Amino acid sequence: MIKREIIPLSVPNLSLDILDNVKETIKTGWVSTGGRFIKEFEEKIAKYVKVESAVSTQSGTAGLHLALEALEVELGDEVIVPTLTFIAAVNPIRYMGAEPIFMDCDDTLNMDMNKLERFLENECDFINGKVINRKTKKQIKAIIVVHVFGNPANMEKLMEIKEKYNLNVIEDATEALGSYYLDGKYKGKHCGTIGDIGVYSFNANKIITTGGGGMVVSDNQRLLDRVAFLGVQAKTDCLYFVHDEIGYNYRMTNIQAAFGTDQIDKLEKFIETKIKNYNLYKKAIGDIEGLNLLPFRTDVRSNHWFYSVIVDEDKYGIDRDELLIKLNNDNIQTRPLWRLIHKQKPYLDNEVYKIENAEFYEKNIINIPCSSNLTEYNVMTVIKKLEEIKNASI
Incomplete structure (x- = not known):
């Protein structure tokens, strides 16, 4: 293939x-x-x-x-x-x-x-x-x-x-x-x-x-x-x-x-494209049970630099890491969040204060394609693959 x-x-x-x-x-x-x-x-x-x-x-x-x-x-x-x-x-x-x-x-x-x-x-x-x-x-x-x-x-x-x-x-x-x-x-x-x-x-x-x-x-x-x-x-x-x-x-x-x-x-044009593609993702991913596209604040104009998807393993059928592997194996480049810095070797002895939410997001978020030259066809290709993986897990 x-x-x-x-x-x-x-x-x-x-x-x-x-x-x-x-x-x-x-x-x-x-x-x-x-x-x-x-x-x-x-x-x-x-x-x-x-x-x-x-x-x-x-x-x-x-x-x-x-x-x-x-x-x-x-x-x-x-x-x-x-x-x-x-x-x-x-x-x-x-x-x-x-x-x-x-x-x-x-x-x-x-x-x-x-x-x-x-x-x-x-x-x-x-x-x-x-x-x-x-x-x-x-x-x-x-x-x-x-x-x-x-x-x-x-x-x-x-x-x-x-x-x-x-x-x-x-x-x-x-x-x-x-x-x-x-x-x-x-x-x-x-x-x-x-x-x-x-x-x-x-x-x-x-x-x-x-x-x-x-x-x-x-x-x-x-x-x-x-x-x-x-x-x-x-x-x-x-x-x-x-x-x-x-x-x-x-x-x-x-x-x-x-x-x-x-x-x-060209920055404003790039942002316009990013917002348009984000909204395409948002509409489609909203219909895929177990996936949630993280929203941007409504009281700001965000540049929409990265798009983050929260994966609910119980509802989607597979966990975040398995989804990462499947998408990357199909040439759809996705990435997890960064490893939390307080867990990195140089900073293991540093002070931390009540780290809770970050642990959840580190474990459950993927970032999906979001380039400012991403086409609508590219977006729909990513969405179709997310739907296929969901259906195969049922």
Whole structure:
């Protein structure tokens, strides 16, 4: 039996009109960390998310590292993070010599703000403007909130907590470019622009791509200036190569930015396609007993980056892992959620707080094909296969 062509999970949506930009970088020789496209891309991102300025980076991970540096997270500090996320949201904390504290998720897959509040109230002391963890006696300096799969987190609640406890907030919006709030205090605000500092990613699987790369945004120009300074090897004097601090080679290249300036112009079209395909899935999967397509919040405009399906083994007939195998064997690329970070070997000894919901979602969710160039035929092919597997299990 000949297998069908692979339907990938999430791949770049590129077109050949991008080549004019790339040719220019080659013709001028500006292929590295200088050139006009870097500034142009930074300006386009800043305008799109409605901030004054932005600083490009080598990756989203680099952006998170620089954000922690700019907020002066230091050796011995602690940072609260979700356990349900990609590990890149957590590793930069260790780069700083600090330690993460892991928090549970709510039913949007984002950090559970009620548990966060209870943790700070019941497990910490607030002394002279500092949050001190009673268990470790260390200062909790910041919170990294991740807008998981493009579904915005509850930033109203988080910012109330931030103000009450004088904590820094880093928004990991690496999956959420194009997601913004439609209601409430932050109506019209984009994910990544509400906390002290926000970070986007342009990895190949993101909604727009530069092959790699990231972007840092903030309303605090001092923080952005610090990010920019540290990201170019902390040059105090560029002419005479004077370096008074340790810096990093974290700048985006002009070739990457040449991709980005083209991609950002197409973002709204990509989101339109993602929403359309999500709704096609939603209508059909709603009729398959045992499968539930996880909803996005209705008071936001989500970019619908990833589509998550909860598998009820008793009603569907097989469990999540068996379904993963069957779909991938038929060239329909699907993936489970990440292994929860507090279960990963480097973090087994770190503090966790009442992890419950994340355990359920880790065990029962699959992510199904969701690329912005996914066709309606592709969507119906995935749906048909889900129906076939269900019928065969009866």
